[in-house]
Amino acid sequence: YQYLIMSDNSNLQGAILGLGNPLLDISADVPLEVLEKYGVALNNACLAEEKHLALYPELVENYPVQYIAGGATQNSIRVAQWMLKEPGFTSYMGAVGSDEFAKTLEDSATKDGVLVNYMKNESVATGTCAVLINGGERSLVANLAAANTFAPSHLDTEASKNIIERAQIYYSAGFFLTVSVESLLTVAKHANDNSKIFSMNLAAPFIVDFFGGQLDSCMPYCDFVFANESEAATYGKKKNYGEDIGTIALKLAAEPKASGTRPRVVVFTQGCDPTIVAVGGKVTEYPVDPLSKELLVDTNGAGDAFVGGFLSQLVKEESLAECVRAGHFASRVVIQRSGCSFPEKCLFD
Secondary structure (H helix, E strand, O other): OOOOOOOOOOOOOOOOOOOOOEEEEEEEEOOOOHHOOOOOOOOOOEOHHHHHOOHHHHHHHHOOOOOEEOOHHHHHHHHHHHHOOOOOOOEEEEEEEOOOOHHHHHHHHOOOOOOOOOEOOOOOOOOEEEEEEEEOOOEEEEOOOHHHOHHHHHHHHHHHHHHHHHHOOEEEEHHHHHHOOOHHHHHHHHHOOOEEEEEOOOOOOHHHHHHHHHHHHHHHOOOEEEEEEEHHHHHHHHHOOOOOOOHHHHHHHHHHHHOOOOOOOEEEEOOOOEEEEEOOOEEEEEEEOOHHHOOOOOOOOHHHHHHHHHHHHOOOOOOHHHHHHHHHHHHHHHHOOOOOOOOOOOOOO
């Protein structure tokens, strides 16, 4: 399958655009009691409720925390940019406040070579995400704050129009479905009308369970859908597709599409188990090279990094096998470090 129609690979400026929730991760190693106290499941993600608000100051006061630029989509875009090695090949939109956290996020992404086009909200604080690490596994509690205020009007600015026009691949983690479906559909329809690629991530079981209608509205436009095994299982249950992960992937790939330009590709990662790719009625498994437990620092950003690696090769029209290889490479780097971070030089070849 040929997924892109690009004249040459030299013109990749702004080729990948992400829309998402920019969040500053407040990351700490914590005992299980902290997760239990706030009703947080291990290896899961949720939106902060009233009961979670005391968690953020508790982390800062009681544990050595790290502040790391985060937000699932922004992570993927930063990793794709790192893999592509030339500044400006990626861009990103989301909403932040006008505060120090916003500056930290912008500086981090810009330093990585991403063109950042934030919508800035003077009256709401920049969003944060508590990252609770226990035994290398991560749990996320996101307080969206300003990220929740992204408005479709931001897409009408001249800068945004230029960025959207230039992009060849659009990506958003499912978390953005809780913020602005209208914005996503605007970009998805543009991709559809111009034979470009629109891609999404199921992001977390709660997105599938509680934002299913929003997800369904975007799915016809999705050329690529990413998920991990727990999100895939939740989707299978929700749609009555059964429990076999390969079957769920095939059935999701076969769901109706707005355009017949290209078949939908579904990519399910399973941690250290093989990555599954379904397209055109066929499932392929790609084994993951094992990593010894003592090298694992934390899994925060592993799935985001996989998508970033994958998209970095997709935009260069590489094969699906090569896209998966790049995804595995990026994940492997990120899980050996704190948060979604990476060394200055990318050694992928």
